[in-house]
Amino acid sequence: MKNQLLLKNAGTMLVRVLFAVVAAFPIVFMLVSSLKPDQQIFGDMSSLAAFLPVGNISFDNYGAVFDRVPAARFLLNSVGVSAVTVILGIFVNSLCAFALSRMQVRGKKIVFTAILATLIVPFQTLALPLVWWVNQLPYFELNGFSLEFSKGWLDTYQVQIIPFIANAFSIYLFHQYFESIPKELDEAARIDGAGWFKIYRQVVMPLAGPATATVAILTFLPAWNSYLWPLMVVQSEELRPVMIGIQYFFQLNVSWGEVMAYASLITVPVVVLFIAFQRSFVNSIASSGVKG
Amino acid sequence: MNKKLTKVLATSIAAVALTSTLAACGKGSASSNEGSGEIALWTHNAGNPDELAAVQKIVDSYNGSQDKVKIKVQAFPQDSYNDSVVSAAAAGNLPCIVDIDGPNVPNWAWAGYLAPLELDTDLSKHLPSTVAEWDGQPYAVGYYDVALAMMARASDLEAAGVRVATMEQPWTKEEFQDALTKLKALGKWEHPLDLGTAGTGEWLPYAYSPFLQSFGGDLVNRDGFQSAEGALNGDEAVEWANWFRDLADQGFMARKSGKDSTQDFLNNKSAIVYTGSWAADKAQAALGDDLVVMPPVDLGEGPKIGGASWQWGVTSGCSNTEAAMDYLSYSLKPENIAAVAKATGAIPASEEAAAQTPSFAEGGANRIFMDFSREYAVMRPETPAYPFIATEYGKAVQDILNGADPKSTLDSAVKAIDANIKSNGGYKN
Numbered sequence: 001m002k003n004q005l006l007l008k009n010a011g012t013m014l015v016r017v018l019f020a021v022v023a024a025f026p027i028v029f030m031l032v033s034s035l036k037p038d039q040q041i042f043g044d045m046s047s048l049a050a051f052l053p054v055g056n057i058s059f060d061n062y063g064a065v066f067d068r069v070p071a072a073r074f075l076l077n078s079v080g081v082s083a084v085t086v087i088l089g090i091f092v093n094s095l096c097a098f099a100l101s102r103m104q105v106r107g108k109k110i111v112f113t114a115i116l117a118t119l120i121v122p123f124q125t126l127a128l129p130l131v132w133w134v135n136q137l138p139y140f141e142l143n144g145f146s147l148e149f150s151k152g153w154l155d156t157y158q159v160q161i162i163p164f165i166a167n168a169f170s171i172y173l174f175h176q177y178f179e180s181i182p183k184e185l186d187e188a189a190r191i192d193g194a195g196w197f198k199i200y201r202q203v204v205m206p207l208a209g210p211a212t213a214t215v216a217i218l219t220f221l222p223a224w225n226s227y228l229w230p231l232m233v234v235q236s237e238e239l240r241p242v243m244i245g246i247q248y249f250f251q252l253n254v255s256w257g258e259v260m261a262y263a264s265l266i267t268v269p270v271v272v273l274f275i276a277f278q279r280s281f282v283n284s285i286a287s288s289g290v291k292g
Numbered sequence: 293m294n295k296k297l298t299k300v301l302a303t304s305i306a307a308v309a310l311t312s313t314l315a316a317c318g319k320g321s322a323s324s325n326e327g328s329g330e331i332a333l334w335t336h337n338a339g340n341p342d343e344l345a346a347v348q349k350i351v352d353s354y355n356g357s358q359d360k361v362k363i364k365v366q367a368f369p370q371d372s373y374n375d376s377v378v379s380a381a382a383a384g385n386l387p388c389i390v391d392i393d394g395p396n397v398p399n400w401a402w403a404g405y406l407a408p409l410e411l412d413t414d415l416s417k418h419l420p421s422t423v424a425e426w427d428g429q430p431y432a433v434g435y436y437d438v439a440l441a442m443m444a445r446a447s448d449l450e451a452a453g454v455r456v457a458t459m460e461q462p463w464t465k466e467e468f469q470d471a472l473t474k475l476k477a478l479g480k481w482e483h484p485l486d487l488g489t490a491g492t493g494e495w496l497p498y499a500y501s502p503f504l505q506s507f508g509g510d511l512v513n514r515d516g517f518q519s520a521e522g523a524l525n526g527d528e529a530v531e532w533a534n535w536f537r538d539l540a541d542q543g544f545m546a547r548k549s550g551k552d553s554t555q556d557f558l559n560n561k562s563a564i565v566y567t568g569s570w571a572a573d574k575a576q577a578a579l580g581d582d583l584v585v586m587p588p589v590d591l592g593e594g595p596k597i598g599g600a601s602w603q604w605g606v607t608s609g610c611s612n613t614e615a616a617m618d619y620l621s622y623s624l625k626p627e628n629i630a631a632v633a634k635a636t637g638a639i640p641a642s643e644e645a646a647a648q649t650p651s652f653a654e655g656g657a658n659r660i661f662m663d664f665s666r667e668y669a670v671m672r673p674e675t676p677a678y679p680f681i682a683t684e685y686g687k688a689v690q691d692i693l694n695g696a697d698p699k700s701t702l703d704s705a706v707k708a709i710d711a712n713i714k715s716n717g718g719y720k721n
Binding site: 038039042043045067068069128131132135151154228231232233235236237244245247248249250251253254256 | 334338339340341366367368369370371372375376379380383384433512550551552554555556558560561570571574
C-alpha cells in the first residue's frame, strides 16, 4: 500500500516536472541564446544544444543591446510608469470598491453593473478616440516659479499612467474580496468613532492583502507590457517604455542574439515580481473564484 | 483648524505635488517648437545606428550652414513607425518632415498628410524608384533604394551542374525548375530554395508581386487603379499562383521558412536564397568569392523586382514649409546621398552619388544591385489603395502557400480590393 502511494506520488511528480520543463523551454532558450552569436543560434536550432550554454558563449549581445537601445532609460521609464500606475490603481480602485461594497448609496448596483460592462469594450476600439481626447486635455508645467499652461498630454509620462489607473476588473476583485470581510468589523469600528476613511484604511484594507497583491500584479503586467498605447502617444525616445525598445532590433538584418538579450533583460523583473507575490496571487484568485 | 481639514488639505497638496512632478519631468522633446524656428524630423531609424548617424550628420551640417531654423531629429523603430505617424496625424500632431516607405506615399498624400515637393533639386537625375509621385506630382524622394536578388554558392551550382544566372541571361522558368531539381538531388538540403516564406507584412507584396508581374499579372490594373479584375485573377496570375505553390509542393522550398533566411543560407541550410542588397555585405564577408548574386527568374515577362524604399516628405500642416523644403533640397546633395549609401550599404539614388560610393561606382562590388534596380524595378502600384491591396495580396499568398485553391483565393482578393476602392470613391483626389 505504501509502495503504491509512493509510486503514485512519483508519477504525479514526473508529470509535473515534464510540464515545468516544457513551460520553461522558451525562457531557457531565450536566456541561452542571449549568450550566443547569431550564426550559432541558428546552427544549434536543430539539436538540444539550442537549450544549453555551449559553444561560443559571451555577454557580447548584452553590450550590444546597450549600444543600440537606451535600455537603462527604457527600463527606468517602465519601472516608474508601472509602479505609479500600480500604487494609484490600488488606491483608486479599492476606494471605489469599498464605496460600492460598504456604503449605502442609491443606485450603486447600477453603477457597479455599468463599471463591469466596460470590461466588454476592447481597448483597441477606444485607443484612437482616446488619443484625440488626451491631446485636448490641459497641460501645465513648472517653468522656474511660474506655471505654464498649454494643451495636450501627448509625449508625457502622465498620458502613460492616468488613463490606466481606474480599472473595472480591479474594482471587481476588490469588491468581491471586501464582500467576504464581515461587516460587523465596520460596525465595531464605527462604534469606536471611526469614519469611512478610517474603516477603509485601518480595518478593511489590512485584511485585503491577497486582493491587493492580485490587483498589483494584474495592473503591473499590462503596464509593463504596454505597447500599443505608448506607440501612439509617446514620440520622444527619453519617455519610451521597454516594449517599444524591442522593435529597435527588427531591422533588415535582425541580430537575434541581441533580441534575446533584450528580451531577457525585460523579462527578469516580471518573473521576480511574480515569484515574490506568487502565494498571495494564487490565494486571491482561488478565493475570488476568478479564473485568469 | 481641525484634524480632518488638515488631512484633506495634506492629501490635496500631495495629489497636486504628484501631478506637478509628473508634469514637470514628463514632457518629451519630440514636439517641435516651430514658432522658435525649430523643425521636427521623424525617421524610422531608431535601432539602426549607422543610418541614423548618417541622417543626423546631414541635419547637423544643415543646422550649421544657416541660422534661421534648426532641424531636430526624432527616431522611431521601423516596425512601429507607421502606427506612430498615423496616430500623430489623428491627433493633429505631425512634425514638418517625415520619412515614409515609398509605396505608402500615395496613401499619405491622398489622406492629406503630405504636401507636394517643391525642391531646388533636379529629381530627373534620381533613380525613378526613389521618387514617389501621386496625381502627377512628386510627394517624396529618397536617398536610396534596395534591390532583390538571388544568392547562391558558386561551388554548389557547379556541383549540381547548374549555370550561374546573369543579367544577360537570367534563368527561365524551365531552367529554374531544372536547377532546383538538380540541387535537391544533391541531398545536401531539405529545401534547396529559400524565398523567405516566413516573412510577413510588406515583405509579401514586395518579394512576391514581382514574380506575379514576371508572369504577366499585377496587383491591380494600373490604368486608373480602379479594379484588380483580370490583373490579379487572370490566367497569368493563376499561373503564377500554381507555380508558387508547386515550389512548396515539390519540396523545393518550405511553406514556412526560418525566421532569418540569410542566416540560414550562410549556415548552409539552403542553396539559393531570395533576399536583397541589404544582405550582400554580410554574405560577401561570410562566403567571399564563392558568393554569386543573380537576377530573379524570368518567368515570361523578364525579371522583376519591387521598387522604392524609404523616402522623405514634408507634411501638409507644416508651418514652415519653405524651410522644410530647403532642408530636403540641401540633404539631396550627392555627397549626402553617398554618405547614407556608405553607412547603409543601400543603392545610392543618383549616378553622381554612386560615383562617390566605391562599392556602387562602375566596377564596384555592389554595382550589380544598382543595375538590377535600374533594369528590373517595378513600382508598387502608385495608388492610395496600395496598403489595402498589399494586405489582401499578402493574405492570398499565405493562403495559396497553405493549400487554398489559387483561382478562388485570387477572386476573393480581387473582390475585396474592388470593394475597397469603390467604398473610397475610387481614391480620387
